Amino acid sequence: MNFSDRLAETIRKKGAPLCVGLDPRWENIPLAIRKKHGPRTPEGEAAAYGEFCQEALELVVPFVGVVKPQSAFFENCGPEGMKVLQSLLGHARALGLITILDNKRNDIASTGQAYAEAVFGRELDGKKYAAWPADAMTINPYLGADAVEPFLDSARKADGGIFLLVRTSNPGARLFQDLDCSGKPLYFRVAEAVAKWNEGHIGACGLGDAGMVVGATYPSEAAELRQAFPHVWFLVPGFGAQGGGVEEVRPAFRADGLGAIVNSSRGILFPTKPEDVNWKQAVVEAARSAASQLGSLLKGQ
């Protein structure tokens, strides 16, 4: 099944358009896990991130169909961190979760292809190999069409998808993304290109395999984009800790309740203090609560 229909099916099955971002930060990791893997060496940090994220996957899987590991934190632990990322992605898949690797890669031609194959896989000595296997990845579009197409080609061969950065959730996003490009802001011009990359690849759910990142912190822009581009999946960061609530993400959805997947990272992973011994219950409650809030959007409410 193509990526867009798999995403729609997973969201419907779980009853919530929710994605949990796996952004492990040492200072937030439960003390019990930190102590077990201390002192804080690259290897110890990587092991703590691995244990915590794997626990988190199992805690949230009843409520959530999609997870988004943030590559940066694993990269910062060196090769050991990358091993942990690799096995975490495999573990998420084994739990039936759709995985979006948030690594914001971008490069041209065969270099872009190498980044894409690291996620979507390639043949090596007769076997399929993917360094960091995921169903989708995030892409920065600044370099242009010949730097996006290698990712899209590679994704499509694997029934995967990509999410292109269009309107990011940070306060500084306006610096370039709001530049007036002949009557429309830059982010809108990028969104136009994303819609074109989807042409001929719209699934049964009415959405394509090239999605866009549209921050929850800019609801009026989300509304404008939703109206203009009904066939594009939106990945919506900024829910919860970054300040976006249900009302802020509502404009990203279509009238049928599909069209967006909302990411929450800190709000679900770290709802309590590191010293809280009951952190697992807190994670479960945070996931349940976010899923329930967002579930109403899926029903078109």
Added chain:
Amino acid sequence: MNFSDRLAETIRKKGAPLCVGLDPRWENIPLAIRKKHGPRTPEGEAAAYGEFCQEALELVVPFVGVVKPQSAFFENCGPEGMKVLQSLLGHARALGLITILDNKRNDIASTGQAYAEAVFGRELDGKKYAAWPADAMTINPYLGADAVEPFLDSARKADGGIFLLVRTSNPGARLFQDLDCSGKPLYFRVAEAVAKWNEGHIGACGLGDAGMVVGATYPSEAAELRQAFPHVWFLVPGFGAQGGGVEEVRPAFRADGLGAIVNSSRGILFPTKPEDVNWKQAVVEAARSAASQLGSLLKGQ
């Protein structure tokens, strides 16, 4: 010494504003090395890339002061590839080379900081640790100021530098980079921001530690940018295999012969066929020839 002055000093010492890009591609690696590490598994590929790149460093070091490993090819081999990248960067430093990690990272706030620390280092258990230690890295600026500043802060603490993508060398670069933003193309608006990030950080050589990528394949744009932004280092890809020659890169230089560092990857690494047993001499000759061609620019000729 700050990054910009170190770069100027290295270029003057070697007599050429030349950077060798380490972009290992399996199909181009000398057969003798491929055979030694075959069959083609992720580990075998990583080991072949490591051996080839390390040999290449030693062959080019008499002519070249700067090297630019391309992260994508190492990432595509998984954790073993990342180990090879890590040790290759250390080896380049031990040879006295300035290293620019070409990984085009981009993200906001503490996530951007994690990517930056993976290159410029951080304190862990009382020791400095950098996953992929380099003197500089490439950055995609699309996300805005609060996604560039974490990289710049981290670089400055380590006397390092960053190169922001402004005008990339690919044919498709025009799609977004040439959009008319109130009378100037987008790439020019990005370049204006880069110049601002340099304010207060101009070295004795008259150039700052926030450089920009300006492809050799767009010489008229390079000339316009050179005139408008005299205090910004240009990293110029696209020399050699991508079609740029000395005349195409000349506009990137200031009248004093400084201001640009020209990258050549395939033209120096792979001047001959993989089956050529004399590939080492060919690499030496290619590096010598490129350095000699570009050396004339440094003298303001």
